[in-house]
Amino acid sequence: MSHSLSQPARRTASSRHGLFAAVCLAALALAGCQSRGGGIGDITGSIGQAPTQPRSQAEWASESSKWGKRYEANQKDRNAAFYYARALRAQRQHAQALAILQNAVLTFGDDKEMLGAYGRSLADNGRLKEADEVLGRAHSPERPDWRILSAQGTVADQLGEHPRAQQLYETALKLAPGEPTIMSNLGLSLALSRHLPEAERVLREAASSNRSDARVRQNLVLVLGLQGRFTEAEELARQDQSPAEAAATVAYLKRSVSQPNSWDMLKSGGRNKPAPAKQAAPLQQGASQG
Template sequence: MDRSGVVVNPRLGLTLYCSQEYSCKPGSRHVPAISVRTCPRPVVAVSIIALSLALGLGLGGCNRPSLSDVTGSIGGSDSLPNTNAGMRRYAEEWGRRYDSNRTDKRIAMNYARALRALTQHTQAVAVLRGLAITHPRDMEVLGAYGKALADDGKLQEAAKVLQNAHTPERPNWSILSAQGSVADQLGDHERAREFYGSALKIRPNDPAVLSNLGLSYALSRNLPTAETTLRDAVAQPAADMRVRQNLALVLALQGKFGEAEEVSRRDLAPADAASNVAEIRRMISQSNTWSAIRQVDRRPAARPKGAAAKRPTPGAS
């Protein structure tokens, strides 16, 4: 799966996951004039929203939870540039090529990847929809299109497209995981876990799939199983920050605040880890959860360890 951060979601906003965002040069033709963060947004801040909404967050204590793919997707293959200037150049370059040849698969796919990384999901959907029209039987195109639809919140349409992005004879684990993420967001958690189980048969112990599976259990209010599954995900060598922060979220939702903070500190500065856990604790203990959830989603992102203290100025290289 690509690392745009929803599929799902996602951001699977569950994405399950936290996408990486970049500052964009104002006035650019292909890169919308927005200012976003250069450091990954903590999964806690993203996941708590989808989880809370799905569970209705009658948490009232510590034994019930509250997600961005509702489980956002987390896997990825090709890496995108990880600097502001690099991402701007990448998007501008592929945007120019796309203007000259909109039916070329490689050009359209790369441009759509850049748009998704910039969280411009509606525009990515438009690019991939056109490509799907000219490549109606290309499963790679359909897979990217279905994931972009999920990113954009078009879940029913995403489910239909993803269903045609692989075959029973040759199932694709990445598509199966994306289908699970969509099913979770649609509230069909049992079906979602069937998709994740099928994906894990092809890709055993994949941390992205295990993480989505763990959050699916959390959505079903089965926090002990969610914790066990997420601990398995974290134990995998390829597990990243998003997987660990999802575990921290589920630990905090069970009242295991000390353990949650300890897990968060593997990737975040101690103050940011403590702040994330304290925010979850505060939301659990108060009644006006909807308001709190919205406020958390608008909070400035915490910086991973070693990140520069100063945010880049929009448009700066």
């Protein structure tokens, strides 16, 4: 990707690749995500009276410190492991979160919520086949979980299995009709399948929900850009970015879609994470919210 580029040139190349990665996987990285932390899907659900999920990085750091101390005191403490790993994932400390969850599932192997968190963490770390298998065990046909289904969809999309991913999202929508995070993931999956008008329709419906957020709009900006509708894309981007940032985002999209490998870039996923200007809080969906 970089050959023998200078440092500034490497940064520019990475930035060009990064917007597609960051914007196109905004939903996939959240898996229908309600978590504002980042990573594949969120770690939702609770045991007892779980605290509301923090939003800012400072709040996540505080959560990490609190639950980390409790976990160090007793690594068999189920909630300590679960919420400490959640805070670590939100801060993109994916390897450390995975180590904690890997250990936790040895003790709490029948805990569906823990399995769901473990599956998302595996996906965060690029272990997609393992993530797919674990997420499949994180709920049952008798008690399906739309968040897990959405997380499974994001993993299937990253494996290039877009028809299966779309089936998973459609099943999740039967359990949670109109859920914008699922619809955002579905819209992005349709875009990855090059069904752009349908992707736009789904994303517009998701964006119209009063429960949607900037990440849904970011995906719609991408789909508009892929269709060459840059004026509309820039107007929408301005809802969450300054005029200068929105213009830079759209200028990047123009350059990217003119490249012969633009669809390969779209499908490459979030391996290069640099984001343009000031992004809204990162999506898992997941998430997998879900």
